[in-house]
Amino acid sequence: MSTVSFEKDIAPLFNQFRASMMWRLDLTKYDDVKQNADMVLAQIQGGMPPPPYPPLTKQQVAMFQAWINQGFPK
């Protein structure tokens, strides 16, 4: 997978869920997502966001995994 950018790829994907998760972390804030990356990955692999929202696609989960593997590019 080509280089994944937090600002261009991850934050726009998570932005629609930002308000729902503010009690736990800011999904559009680089440091928050980086520090919680393992938990975010586990949650999206486990079906987060919950119904009635559609789960993220396999491609979207793979993109987040790639972002971790690439060392969290901004």
Ligand code: HEM
């Ligand atoms: C640190 C990572 C995360 C944790 C621990 C977490 C945990 C939770 C919990 C406990 C809830 C409420 C209970 C439930 O309905 O399951 C919830 C709701 C929700 N989460 Fe997350 N979540 C995380 C990441 C994410 C991510 C990455 C997204 C988006 C892709 C997301 C989107 C949502 C949405 C849309 C809701 C529903 C809120 C509502 O409808 O009121 N969460 N989350």
